[in-house]
Amino acid sequence: MANKRIDEPTGTRTVGHEWDGIEELDTPLPRWWLWTFYLTVVFAIGYVIAYPAWPMIDKATQGVLGWTSRGQLAKEMTAADQARATMREQLARTPIERLGEDSELMQQAVAGGAAAFRVNCVQCHGSGAAGSQELGYPNLNDDDWLWGGDLKAIHYTLTHGIRQPGDDETRTSQMPPFAGAFDNAQLDQLVDHVLSLSGKAESSRAGAQLYADNCVACHGASGGGNRELGAPRLNDAIWLRGSSREAIKRQILDPRMGMMPKWEGRLDPVTVKMLAAYVHSLGGGEDFIEVAKDPEVEVDEQP
Known part of the structure; x- marks a missing residue:
């Protein structure tokens, strides 16, 4: 002081x-x-x-x-589970072809399908669903479909798979091998005609005749394909196995046919619906009415 x-x-x-x-x-x-x-x-x-x-x-x-943070989390989780259960009940009651009529339900289905896709589908189709030409896994982002790209067709493919053993309703197509059917000159002529369908080469009368004799029944006169048979379009720029001359020759002589597992029995029906909604939303999904207007695409109402 x-x-x-x-x-x-x-x-x-x-x-x-x-x-x-x-x-x-x-x-x-x-x-x-x-x-x-x-x-x-x-x-x-x-x-x-x-x-x-x-x-x-x-x-x-x-x-x-x-109050506890664990108790609050449990309440939020319960509320989320209830909302999810309500959404799944709605999905279970909604026919797949009418799912697009409810935009909110469709959005929820797409979100759920995205999660299921990351777990079950990226191994083949890739995280961006771009597929692989080398391995024959189709790109799901484009608008080229072997069996149809509307919700009902995609759902059918997911349910029964492609060439799935043990499923009588699986999608099945078979391109015969033409090894030994053509000499080298004829094979080149046929490849030229196939490439000419998408404007990549000039065709000859001989090549057109070879195509008419061996390929028209499945792929169509102008290469429009046939969805009833799973025959791909040949007159666009999208190729499952590659568009080089070597790739086309290989596919003609010794066709490579892929297999997709069926998801019925592996995933519950609602999850399969959500997967169909997600694949449809990737950018290549189409409406049945619009597809039916395309004279180059033959569509079966029973996919």
């Missing part, structure tokens, strides 16, 4: 400490700061009483409100 004095320039008492001629003023705290501090003390006391706060050996104090 003996060292305390009033600082003349400021009129404030010093605290009595001095070091190398420097003294500290005993400036009082601002009143607003003190009241804020007191309020935080009151809030802390109230929080400790109302909520879990003090850790003990195997648990924390309960708090008079009985």
